[in-house]
Amino acid sequence: MNKKASQPRAIYYVVALQIWEYFSFYGMRALLILYLTNQLKYDDNHAYELFSAYCSLVYVTPILGGFLADKLLGNRMAVMIGACLMAIGHLVLGASEIAPTFLYLSLAIIVCGYGLFKSNISCLLGELYEPQDPRRDGGFSLLYAAGNVGSIVAPIACGYVQEEYSWAMGFALAAIGMLAGLIIFLCGNRHFTHTAGVNHSALRARTFALPNWSWLLVLLVVAPLGITVLFWKEWSVYALIAATLIGFAVLTKIYRQAQTQKQRKELGLIVTLTLFSMLFWAFAQQGGSSISLYIDRFVDRGILGYDVPTAMFQSVNAFAVMLCGVVLAWLVKESIGGNRTVRIWGKFALGLGLMSAGFCILTLSARWSATYGHSSMPLMITGLAVMGFAELFIDPVAMSQITRIEIPGVTGVLTGIYMLLSGAIANYLAGVIADQTSQGAFDASGAINYSIDAYINVFSQITWGALACVGVVLVIWLYQAVRVRNRMAVAEL
CATH class of the missing domain: 1.20.1250.20 (MFS general substrate transporter like domains)
Structure with missing residues (x-):
């Protein structure tokens, strides 16, 4: 055996x-x-x-x-x-x-x-x-x-x-x-x-x-x-600023250590992917903050006489990641042909596009709430599931590229910098975005009534913001594809 x-x-x-x-x-x-x-x-x-x-x-x-x-x-x-x-x-x-x-x-x-x-x-x-x-x-x-x-x-x-x-x-x-x-x-x-x-x-x-x-x-x-x-x-923002400055200083040192143009291009690709990942996660992390409070306040959570606790909705994202990951691994096989950089940008465009689609569904849900007083649970679950599916085209792609870099002894450091920007800084930005939903007014009893319009505006802005990122990524993708095609044409001469 x-x-x-x-x-x-x-x-x-x-x-x-x-x-x-x-x-x-x-x-x-x-x-x-x-x-x-x-x-x-x-x-x-x-x-x-x-x-x-x-x-x-x-x-x-x-x-x-x-x-x-x-x-x-x-x-x-x-x-x-x-x-x-x-x-x-x-x-x-x-x-x-x-x-x-x-x-x-x-x-x-x-x-x-x-x-x-x-x-x-x-x-x-x-x-x-x-x-x-x-x-x-x-x-x-x-x-x-x-x-x-x-x-x-x-x-x-x-x-x-x-x-x-x-x-x-x-x-x-x-x-x-x-x-x-x-x-x-x-x-x-x-x-x-x-x-x-x-x-x-x-x-x-x-x-x-x-x-x-x-x-x-x-x-x-x-x-x-x-x-x-x-x-x-x-004061946590000051700790984040200090950590970010140190991270960029280390990144600059790594860039100077790069000995070939290819290594510098790989590092530039990783930095660019990290910045797009940071924006992606600033949108995605609304799930634990503004989206959770929106569900608590404006979604009909009743099913067969039982009100589903708001916290349970946090499972939808993880379930979508796991289920779609298995399906994706079964259906899609990585091609050894073609240009890897072009494929990377194609996957990022798809991930950001799915994030935009997820927030588009949430915007529709919020508009439904504004019209009827509350939104339906299936519509909410669909939006969260689409957002979870989007994650499969961001972190795994970026981390795979980091592990491929040919500069010796920097993989762990680059992973730490990636986590700093796509994790720490993205969560801070997520808080800034979520804060825009905190509009409300006090009623006669002294209780605050939060505005559904604030959620509509924020979810809509994220939809368009993620779509704008898709546009930028597609431009990069097309540029890379044209470059590859031109190199192949020259090689055939």
Whole structure:
């Protein structure tokens, strides 16, 4: 029997942890904007700002988390500490229903835990294989699929528990999920003995008269407190500006290191793809903020006498990504002929076009709400599903191009910069866009009535904005296609 035919046993423990991490993270995320507005009674402006700051910083801290894993902790220990911090953060977030002062601290703890977990679980998976092991791609595909399972189930489970019991129980379920994943992972500890462990010599080494382990403890205490201050003082934008400036400085250094014109062209392509990805995700991330509040306020969620919790709609996107990804992989085979750059721009145009179509459906839904007082649930689900399908033509295409670049030793850095712009900065921009829907007026009872016209305007503007991006991408696509055709004509002479 060929032992190489199956995956290493350790992968199943990594996959279990990934499922529960996604369950924890996306279960909480589905509840957060609703919790801020419905339970804590934040106005939309404040809620959008805090939500976008949180979603931005979770994409910044993995840079530091990766550094700590490389130098001190090892991927396995970093992942376990990160899982513990996220579980603690979700429990503290549940307590903020009683004492709102815990809100900023809980989000900060989750951000720190995510930083240690997110980048390092993929690295831990990579440690399970030899460099040329043919099972590697299958392992990463399995990890990706597992994450989607968690993100599909989480909004349904946490949304139901919150609706039937309390906000604290909804967040507690997210924490329980993370702890369940960690326990399963620890049960398979014997399968990870060959992976890199804690660097004890580095931890014992002294920096500024103190051992590094003591500095690590200080960091684990100070970092959550520091991020708490960023949330409290609304200073997260300054952290994003600093991270972005550093990212562009590193990018400039990489460009100067490029030794051939081909390498510079590849880098230029990656930068351009990253900028379009940033705009795409600024539109797509409305799903957790403005779209969620629109569903809560203006969509008829009743079915057979039961009101579907708003948080459950967050599962539609993940389900569409998973289902359409399987269908796409079965129907479409990558052609080895033709020009790869032309194909890349064609896929980006399709992804942005689908995003425009999704928001066009949401605009129709909002106009329906303006006319009849509420919109239909099937129309809303259709729009969310189309937006989920669009994702398959953006991130996988950009990440594939990054891994192909021929400049040695920069793939990880470029991946980090891509996550910074398409994750952190895109989420900040998403908050700015979502804030445009926060128009409303107080009625005689003192309650605020939010304007459906604001949602119509924002969804419509995103529709046209995504369509404009499609136009620009198509121009680039046509230019690349003409260049290829001209080169082929010259070669035939």
